[in-house]
Amino acid sequence: MSLLEVSGLGISFGGLRAVDGVGFTARPGEVTSIIGPNGAGKTTLFNLVSGVYIADAGAVRIAGREVTGLPPHRLARAGMARTFQNLRVFPQMTALENVMTGCHMAERAGLLAGLFGLPGSRAETARSREAAAAALTRTGLGALAGREAAALSYGQLKRLEIARALVTGCSILLLDEPAAGCNAVETREIDDLIHAIAGEGRTVVLIEHDMRLVMRISARILVLDQGRRIAEGAPEEIRENPRVIEAYLGAHGAAEARAAHA
Amino acid sequence: MTLGPGTRTFLVFAALVVLGALVFPSSFFYRVGTLVWINTLAVTGMVVLLGYVGLVSLGHAGFFAIGAYATALLPQYGVPSGLAMLAGAAGAALLAALIGRPILKLSGYYLAIATLGLGMLIWMVLSKEAWLTGGPDGMTVTGFSARNLLKSVGITLKTAEAWYWLCGAVATLGAVLAVNLGQSSAGRAFRAIHDSDVAAASLGVDVARAKSAAFVISAVYAAVAGALLALANGYITPDAGGFMHSVELVTMAVLGGAASVYGALVGALILTALPQVLTVFAEYEHMVLGAIMVGTMIAMRRGLVPALAGLLARRRAARRAGRLARRVS
Amino acid sequence: MAELLQFLVSGVTVGAIYAAVALGFTLIYNATGVVNFAQGEFVVIGGLTAAALIGAGVPPLIAAPLAVLAGLVVGLLLYRLAIRPAGQAPLVSLIIITIGASIFLRGAMQMVFDKQIHRYDGFSGEAPIGFLGATILPQSLWIIGGSLVVFAFLAWFMGHTRAGRGIRATASNRLAAALVGINTRAAMNLSFALSAAIGALAGVLATPVTFTSYDVGVLVALKGFSATMLGGVGSAQGALAGGLLIGLIEALTAGYVSSDYKDAAAFVVILAVLFLRPQGLFGARMTERV
Numbered sequence: 045m046s047l048l049e050v051s052g053l054g055i056s057f058g059g060l061r062a063v064d065g066v067g068f069t070a071r072p073g074e075v076t077s078i079i080g081p082n083g084a085g086k087t088t089l090f091n092l093v094s095g096v097y098i099a100d101a102g103a104v105r106i107a108g109r110e111v112t113g114l115p116p117h118r119l120a121r122a123g124m125a126r127t128f129q130n131l132r133v134f135p136q137m138t139a140l141e142n143v144m145t146g147c148h149m150a151e152r153a154g155l156l157a158g159l160f161g162l163p164g165s166r167a168e169t170a171r172s173r174e175a176a177a178a179a180l181t182r183t184g185l186g187a188l189a190g191r192e193a194a195a196l197s198y199g200q201l202k203r204l205e206i207a208r209a210l211v212t213g214c215s216i217l218l219l220d221e222p223a224a225g226c227n228a229v230e231t232r233e234i235d236d237l238i239h240a241i242a243g244e245g246r247t248v249v250l251i252e253h254d255m256r257l258v259m260r261i262s263a264r265i266l267v268l269d270q271g272r273r274i275a276e277g278a279p280e281e282i283r284e285n286p287r288v289i290e291a292y293l294g295a296h297g298a299a300e301a302r303a304a305h306a
Numbered sequence: 307m308t309l310g311p312g313t314r315t316f317l318v319f320a321a322l323v324v325l326g327a328l329v330f331p332s333s334f335f336y337r338v339g340t341l342v343w344i345n346t347l348a349v350t351g352m353v354v355l356l357g358y359v360g361l362v363s364l365g366h367a368g369f370f371a372i373g374a375y376a377t378a379l380l381p382q383y384g385v386p387s388g389l390a391m392l393a394g395a396a397g398a399a400l401l402a403a404l405i406g407r408p409i410l411k412l413s414g415y416y417l418a419i420a421t422l423g424l425g426m427l428i429w430m431v432l433s434k435e436a437w438l439t440g441g442p443d444g445m446t447v448t449g450f451s452a453r454n455l456l457k458s459v460g461i462t463l464k465t466a467e468a469w470y471w472l473c474g475a476v477a478t479l480g481a482v483l484a485v486n487l488g489q490s491s492a493g494r495a496f497r498a499i500h501d502s503d504v505a506a507a508s509l510g511v512d513v514a515r516a517k518s519a520a521f522v523i524s525a526v527y528a529a530v531a532g533a534l535l536a537l538a539n540g541y542i543t544p545d546a547g548g549f550m551h552s553v554e555l556v557t558m559a560v561l562g563g564a565a566s567v568y569g570a571l572v573g574a575l576i577l578t579a580l581p582q583v584l585t586v587f588a589e590y591e592h593m594v595l596g597a598i599m600v601g602t603m604i605a606m607r608r609g610l611v612p613a614l615a616g617l618l619a620r621r622r623a624a625r626r627a628g629r630l631a632r633r634v635s
Numbered sequence: 636m637a638e639l640l641q642f643l644v645s646g647v648t649v650g651a652i653y654a655a656v657a658l659g660f661t662l663i664y665n666a667t668g669v670v671n672f673a674q675g676e677f678v679v680i681g682g683l684t685a686a687a688l689i690g691a692g693v694p695p696l697i698a699a700p701l702a703v704l705a706g707l708v709v710g711l712l713l714y715r716l717a718i719r720p721a722g723q724a725p726l727v728s729l730i731i732i733t734i735g736a737s738i739f740l741r742g743a744m745q746m747v748f749d750k751q752i753h754r755y756d757g758f759s760g761e762a763p764i765g766f767l768g769a770t771i772l773p774q775s776l777w778i779i780g781g782s783l784v785v786f787a788f789l790a791w792f793m794g795h796t797r798a799g800r801g802i803r804a805t806a807s808n809r810l811a812a813a814l815v816g817i818n819t820r821a822a823m824n825l826s827f828a829l830s831a832a833i834g835a836l837a838g839v840l841a842t843p844v845t846f847t848s849y850d851v852g853v854l855v856a857l858k859g860f861s862a863t864m865l866g867g868v869g870s871a872q873g874a875l876a877g878g879l880l881i882g883l884i885e886a887l888t889a890g891y892v893s894s895d896y897k898d899a900a901a902f903v904v905i906l907a908v909l910f911l912r913p914q915g916l917f918g919a920r921m922t923e924r925v
Binding site (some may be wrong): 412416418424592 | 716720721725726728730734739743857901906910
């Protein structure tokens with residue numbers, strides 16, 4: 045049974061149909077990947093699914109419940125978390141505080157409790173600190189907890205965002221190019237991490253350019269081109285799909301690839 | 307055991323209040339000191355709004371004036387001063403909540419413009435409704451004496467000294483509360499919004515609500531500070547709610563560094579004390595304030611306190627590196 | 636009836652000034668994404684400079700262009716010394732910078748000129764013209780005509796000159812404009828210069844009717860903002876319509892409610908717009924450029 049169901053989503057910017065009638069489903073415990081050339085509408089699709097943009101057509105359902113058009117913070121409460129292609133970390137906070145912010149939904153103490161530093165608020169902050177520290181360790185950033193986020197490298201910030209999303213306790217995780225800017229070793233680590241996250245029964249949706257990574261860990265792959273879905277299927281189906289090859293290499297390149305293959 | 311940030315703030319502020327009392331030679335100094343603490347309190351509200359969340363209000367003196375005039379007016383109808391002060395704070399909070407709700411869903415520009423207008427409207431009412439407020443000449447404030455309050459608990463001080471201690475205590479409390487807030491769930495949400503409201507929302511933070519909460523808190527700080535000023539001075543004029551006073555509060559915050567209560571204190575200290583000693587400052591007030599705002603934003607965006615802290619840290623690092631180099635060679 | 640007409644006349648007159656301020660504000664916002672809180676100071680600079688020159692015996696025909704030039708120079712300096720050095724500053728910093736610049740200019744004007752209220756005679760005399768039972772000052776016609784000319788000039792300039800197209804391209808996408816070889820920095824310089832000149836011209840024309848002093852800039856800016864927000868941010872037609880509406884609301888408030896609270900009308904309009912229709916009558920909302 046799929047947890048996240050997206051159907052017929054669309055949005056226009058000016059005259060451009062950036063995403064046009066795209067649907068997919070994603071199941072718990074699996075990685076569903078979205079691939080496509082630059083400008084295919086992948087990140088826009090994420091922004092639609094996570095409520096940053098409001099779709100002008102289509103629907104999003106979580107566990108069968110319609111959540112279309114809900115604002116991002118309500119979607120987060122429904123169990124959706126995400127990372128950002130163009131990092132959205134909190135540079136003036138430490139790495140630990142960044143991740144602690146992800147505990148916001150679990151924190152119950154009110155404003156007044158916070159102002160007066162009541163024991164409940166303090167205990168809660170201590171709990172969040174522990175959870176955040178654990179998430180940092182898990183993403184390989186344990187040693188950098190006290191560092192200001194602005195001082196971290198690109199690859200570290202990518203993982204910081206994953207840690208921050210994980211502590212929300214999300215059941216659906218949208219990852220936007222987590223391996224961008226990572227070297228081979230780091231990519232391997234991200235690979236393992238995503239695998240483990242899905243292994244906990246979470247529903248992972250991944251946008252990624254590193255095709256080897258995608259083929260290795262995805263259960264299903266959705267291919268976008270110019271805002272439309274051109275293919276969907278298991279990795280081996282996608283690899284052989286002539287339309288996908290064409291979208292990536294152009295018609296001419298596709299012919300060459302076929303010739304080389306033969 | 308290491309001290310928590312709230313305790314540390316308490317110790318620093320309390321030590322400074324005591325230090326002032328130890329070195330001040332005359333009532334004049336106590337009066338300036340009182341002003342510094344009142345302004346620190348108002349600017350601490352700006353720290354919550356501007357420093358934590360990253361929103362600027364250009365009409366905060368309006369909330370200041372609501373607190374001041376509530377404390378001035380209500381006792382005339384038999385309300386005790388303490389209650390009048392609370393009513394002023396509650397009124398400011400209510401107004402902030404009402405105005406904030408629709409505006410804070412929009413870009414930060416709208417809050418700046420709307421608060422600019424709100425501040426002017428409040429100033430206008432205070433100036434024009436002379437039957438109630440005495441108009442531009444202001445009104446006297448009676449009904450509460452810090453000296454008598456302290457006397458009732460067995461401390462006998464001159465009036466100026468009594469106000470100094472009282473305002474110092476309230477400013478210290480205000481700073482501790484703001485620091486506590488910064489370390490709490492709400493405070494982390496505030497600072498997250500400051501850096502990226504999209505990311506904050508993706509973590510479940512209701513951004514419009516959080517902004518609104520910060521706006522209300524900062525309005526309460528301003529109102530309490532206004533009430534203290536009205537009581538300590540014994541009179542109040544509409545200029546306490548004027549546009550230039552709003553600008554002063556913003557300038558104090560950005561000069562010291564809006565991200566911390568220490569910045570609030572330093573900004574309030576500099577801009578309150580300097581005009582008392584440098585007449586140039588009073589004469590060219592507009593140009594000085596304007597230049598500070600523009601200059602700080604261009605040259606040291608995070609303000610004086612973080613800039614100096616950074617400089618010291620670099621010095622120390624350089625010295626350490628120097629020692630290390632000598633040892634190696 | 637004649638009374639109402641009288642209020643309408645004075646409403647259109649001040650409304651034309653607010654429209655010019657709103658237009659200048661829109662120009663800078665479109666080209667640079669900056670909401671310029673110092674916009675009202677240009678109006679004051681224009682008025683005070685013209686008053687000083689005319690007071691010193693310079694004929695209005697020469698004083699007026701010099702005052703506009705003074706505004707233009709200050710506008711350029713504002714961009715060069717305060718806005719450009721801030722680079723890609725966050726929105727809140729830009730607000731603080733332009734409000735700081737406005738306070739600085741206010742202080743500078745207090746030094747250069749004085750703290751008095753100034754006015755000078757209208758360009759075509761002071762004799763009111765009868766008009767369906769109401770009267771209209773000849774200077775009002777100058778103000779309304781001047782604003783229409785500015786509006787027409789900007790429409791032509793933006794549509795038909797290379798520099799104007801440069802501003803438009805910069806407004807719609809600064810990076811793309813730079814990539815296709817448009818000098819975006821020149822476009823931003825130009826938008827500040829033009830906007831300041833328009834503001835100063837409004838001040839020159841308005842001072843005989845509205846009077847001016849060193850400290851009215853923020854109030855003028857606030858009314859310009861109200862006009863912009865009412866009309867819809869980013870739209871020139873919106874600025875014109877919004878300005879006239881604010882002027883009319885203000886004049887009717889002064890006439891039928893209380894002249895003490897005529898300045899409050901603009902603020903009430905801002906709140907109403909924010910509560911009911913944040914995108915204004917015509918245009919889009921102000922957004923933070925990412």
